Each structure stands twice: as structure tokens, then as C-alpha cells.
Amino acid sequence: MPLQFYNTLTRKKEKFSPINQGEVRVYTCGPTVYDYAHIGNLRAYVFADILERTLKYAGYEVKRVMNITDIGHLSSDADSGEDKMTKGLLREGKELTLPNMRELAEFYAEKFKDDLRALNVEIPKNIYYASDYVKEDVELVKKLEEKGYTYKTGDGIYFDTSKMPDYGILWGAARNREESKSRIAENSEKKNPEDFALWKFNSELGFKSPWGRGFPGWHIECSAMGMKFLGEQFDIHTGGIDLIPTHHTNEIAQSECATDKKPFVKFWLHSEFVDTGSEKMSKSKGNFLKLESLANKNISPLTYRFWLLMANYHTKMNFVWEALEGAETALKRLYGLYLGLGSEIGNIHGEYRNKFKEYLEDDLDTPRALALLWDVAKDENMSAADKKATILDFDKVLGLGFENLKEEEIPEKIKKLAEEREDARKTKNFKKSDDLRKEVNSLGYEIEDSTLGYKINKI
Numbered sequence: 001m002p003l004q005f006y007n008t009l010t011r012k013k014e015k016f017s018p019i020n021q022g023e024v025r026v027y028t029c030g031p032t033v034y035d036y037a038h039i040g041n042l043r044a045y046v047f048a049d050i051l052e053r054t055l056k057y058a059g060y061e062v063k064r065v066m067n068i069t070d071i072g073h074l075s076s077d078a079d080s081g082e083d084k085m086t087k088g089l090l091r092e093g094k095e096l097t098l099p100n101m102r103e104l105a106e107f108y109a110e111k112f113k114d115d116l117r118a119l120n121v122e123i124p125k126n127i128y129y130a131s132d133y134v135k136e137d138v139e140l141v142k143k144l145e146e147k148g149y150t151y152k153t154g155d156g157i158y159f160d161t162s163k164m165p166d167y168g169i170l171w172g173a174a175r176n177r178e179e180s181k182s183r184i185a186e187n188s189e190k191k192n193p194e195d196f197a198l199w200k201f202n203s204e205l206g207f208k209s210p211w212g213r214g215f216p217g218w219h220i221e222c223s224a225m226g227m228k229f230l231g232e233q234f235d236i237h238t239g240g241i242d243l244i245p246t247h248h249t250n251e252i253a254q255s256e257c258a259t260d261k262k263p264f265v266k267f268w269l270h271s272e273f274v275d276t277g278s279e280k281m282s283k284s285k286g287n288f289l290k291l292e293s294l295a296n297k298n299i300s301p302l303t304y305r306f307w308l309l310m311a312n313y314h315t316k317m318n319f320v321w322e323a324l325e326g327a328e329t330a331l332k333r334l335y336g337l338y339l340g341l342g343s344e345i346g347n348i349h350g351e352y353r354n355k356f357k358e359y360l361e362d363d364l365d366t367p368r369a370l371a372l373l374w375d376v377a378k379d380e381n382m383s384a385a386d387k388k389a390t391i392l393d394f395d396k397v398l399g400l401g402f403e404n405l406k407e408e409e410i411p412e413k414i415k416k417l418a419e420e421r422e423d424a425r426k427t428k429n430f431k432k433s434d435d436l437r438k439e440v441n442s443l444g445y446e447i448e449d450s451t452l453g454y455k456i457n458k459i
């Protein structure tokens with residue numbers, strides 16, 4: 001089966017092939033760094049990581065670029081409300097200056113990278129701060145101005161969506177135009193409700209431009225950086241589903257109008273949300289779940305990754321603590337099975353590998369890939385060494401950290417108690433056997449019985 005992804009642009013699963021043979025160029029919308037990332041945000045990056053790893057597993061070179069939004073993102077996607085970075089500075093009692101804004105951004109960008117490392121997400125080599133590329137934003141806006149796509153209002157330079165007949169193709173605007181309009185706050189000076197800011201004036205704080213001091217629009221940043229580092233046309237663009245109707249729709253509009261309708265991106269891939277129900281999960285509302293909040297409840301970052309992979313990236317996930325606890329137990333069980341395989345590494349099982357590749361290449365079907373991982377771990381017809389090789393191979397994509405697992409030394413005392421318990425069990429002294437099992441548990445270990453004998457695990 002060929003490599004295929006669901007493309008938001010065409011609303012169907014399509015066979016994927018890159019524009020340049022052998023090399024895939026991917027742009028990922030990065031975080032707005034005015035606060036810590038919440039666990040919902042992190043899903044978007046675990047998803048992009050699985051995509052990159054799958055492409056590499058399929059034999060492609062991957063050039064991935066990610067931006068850090070450190071300027072220009074307002075609290076509403078529709079160019080109104082407070083600037084998020086300003087909000088961050090005010091919250092932390094810092095003076096509103098560009099250097100302070102950058103300092104704040106760098107602090108939270110580093111925290112974000114720490115989260116990615118903990119989640120075993122390969123951090124793209126090409127991560128760029130939007131504030132370093134304002135010149136490129138200005139150039140792009142100038143191009144649009146020359147081509148007649150812009151107009152000026154009291155608060156900025158706007159893109160005139162009525163000049164682009166197929167505006168909103170990603171959003172399905174033909175169908176949803178009314179819905180789209182109703183979502184966007186009215187700004188009386190805008191010619192059309194969907195028109196969006198390319199440059200916002202700010203006489204006190206901001207960057208110089210031909211139109212006056214201010215900030216680039218959030219959307220223009222991603223077009224300018226995508227084009228600078230990946231070219232006017234590239235293969236894949238990723239982000240969460242909330243970016244479809246405005247941010248990505250507007251990226252397409254301004255990029256394609258600036259390049260005389262060259263299709264900007266071939267495949268648009270979007271990951272669904274993590275819904276926390278009663279637990280708040282919006283950075284702008286404060287009080288949200290971070291990776292650290294999970295660690296405080298003994299849920300490791302890799303368990304969170306494992307839990308995310310249990311669902312397809314198109315499926316909305318409901319965060320409930322019990323589900324995460326279940327995932328923690330399941331992952332530990334997998335680790336235990338792996339650690340029981342000894343130190344020898346054999347050969348990757350060809351049939352399993354083919355299936356694994358097939359599942360992932362079918363629009364990143366991680367739930368099926370995980371089910372296959374369990375099949376391998378439990379396959380009684382495979383040698384331990386071959387299982388180990390196959391699991392390590394799968395983990396190149398899954399990234400669950402098998403490679404770094406180390407067998408924990410079981411203390412002699414525990415081993416002795418377990419031996420005594422085994423003897424008691426064999427001689428049908430069940431009372432003694434049960435007492436010894438409890439004693440082992442009280443010391444932080446458990447005895448797991450199987451057809452092959454028993455195994456001691458740390459609880």
C-alpha cells in the first residue's frame with residue numbers, strides 16, 4: 001500500500017509523494033510562547049514527530065521547520081483582543097519593551113523544548129523565532145500591496161479577501177462561508193468580515209515598517225518563514241485543527257496571491273484536540289494542565305505520549321486521569337516484557353515489520369501499530385532476541401524509550417523471598433506462599449507468574 005495521508009485541503013486520503021524526489025519539506029506551526037505549553041498543545045507536536053519519524057522510516061530525508069511565535073498573535077485569531085505576548089509581560093510584571101518580550105519568549109521556548117525532550121519528540125533542527133524574520137514579513141506584505149491585495153484601515157494593513165475568488169478553500173468556505181463570517185468579530189473598517197491583518201500599527205511598541213511602527217500579523221509570519229526556509233511550494237504543513245479556518249486559510253490566501261497562485265502546500269495535516277472536560281485547558285484562561293501536572297500525579301511524559309498514540313490523530317481525546325493511569329500500567333507492562341527478553345539482539349521480524357510500516361503509512365495509524373507491538377511482545381513463537389530487535393525497530397517511530405530501559409537490579413533479599421514463595425507454591429502451601437507474596441509487595445516488588453515461571457517486577 002502506498003504512503004497516504006488525509007489531506008484537509010481535498011478532504012480525502014491521498015497517496016503521498018514529495019515535490020522533490022526523496023526529500024520531504026514539512027512546516028509545523030510552533031507555539032505562542034507567552035506561557036507554558038498545555039498538554040493539548042503538546043499533542044500537536046507528538047503528532048508532527050510521528051509524522052517525521054514515519055517519513056524517515058519510509059526512507060525519506062525530512063527537512064522540517066518550526067516557528068516560535070514570539071510576536072503578533074492576538075488573543076482572538078481574528079485580529080482583535082489583546083496581544084498574547086503583551087499579556088504575558090503584564091502577568092509577570094515586566095515593562096513592555098521588545099527586549100523583555102524576547103526574554104519572555106526565550107524562557108517559555110526553552111520550557112517548551114524541555115517538554116518535547118521529555119516526550120521523546122525529536123526537536124527540529126530548524127526552529128526560528130518569528131521576531132527574527134520581520135524583514136521577510138514586510139517584504140511579503142509589500143509584494144501583496146504591489147499586486148493590489150491590501151488596504152489600510154485605522155489599525156493596520158489588511159488583506160482583501162474579496163480579491164481572491166477561492167479564498168477559504170481549506171475551510172470549505174463555499175459551504176461554510178456564513179459560519180465563517182459569523183465567527184469573525186466585526187471591525188467596521190474592514191471591507192469584508194474575513195479580511196485579516198497583515199500588519200498591525202502600534203506607535204509605542206513594535207518594529208519599523210513602510211506603514212509605520214507595529215507588528216506583523218500572526219498569519220504572515222508562518223507564510224514568510226515557510227517560504228524562506230522551505231521555498232514557495234512545499235510538501236506538508238501541520239498544526240492543530242483550530243488552525244484550519246483562520247490561520248491556515250489565511251496562510252494559503254496571502255502565500256498564493258503573493259506567488260501568482262502557486263499552490264503553497266501539497267498536504268495540510270491537522271491533529272485533533274485533547275479535551276479535558278472540567279480541567280481547564282486553554283493557555284489564555286490560565287490554570288491549565290501541563291506535563292508537570294501529570295508528573296505530579298506519577299504519570300510520566302512517555303505515558304502521555306503512549307496514551308496519545310492509542311488514538312488516531314483525527315480522534316478527539318478526552319483526558320481523564322483514570323485513562324492515564326491505565327496507560328501508565330500498560331506501558332510498564334510492556335517495559336517489563338521487553339526487559340525480560342535478555343541482552344541479545346537478533347533479527348527484525350520481516351512480516352511484522354511490513355505490517356507495522358503498512359499501518360503507519362496508512363495515515364499514521366498508531367493504534368494499530370501499538371496493537372502490533374503487543375503482538376510482538378507476546379508472540380510465543382519468536383525468539384527473545386528477535387523480539388527485542390523488532391521492538392527496537394518499531395520504537396524508531398513510536399519513540400517510547402525502549403532503547404534506554406535498564407533492567408533494575410532486584411535486591412538479593414527479594415530474590416530469596418520469591419524463591420521461598422515458589423517452593424511454597426510448588427508444595428501447595430498456599431498460606432505461606434500468599435504471606436510471602438504480600439511481604440514482597442510490602443517491600444515494593446511484585447511476583448508475576450506465567451507459564452514460563454515467575455518474574456519479579458518493581459511496583
Ligand code: AMP
Pocket residue numbers: 029030031032033039040041042043044069239240241242243272273274275281283
Ligand atoms: P498555540 O501555542 O496556542 O499557538 O498552539 C500550539 C498548537 O497547539 C497549535 O497547533 C494548536 O492547534 C494546538 N492546540 C491548541 N489547543 C489544543 C488542544 N486543546 N488540544 C490539542 N491541540 C491544541
Ligand code: ZN
Pocket residue numbers: 028029030222247
Ligand atoms: Zn503558523
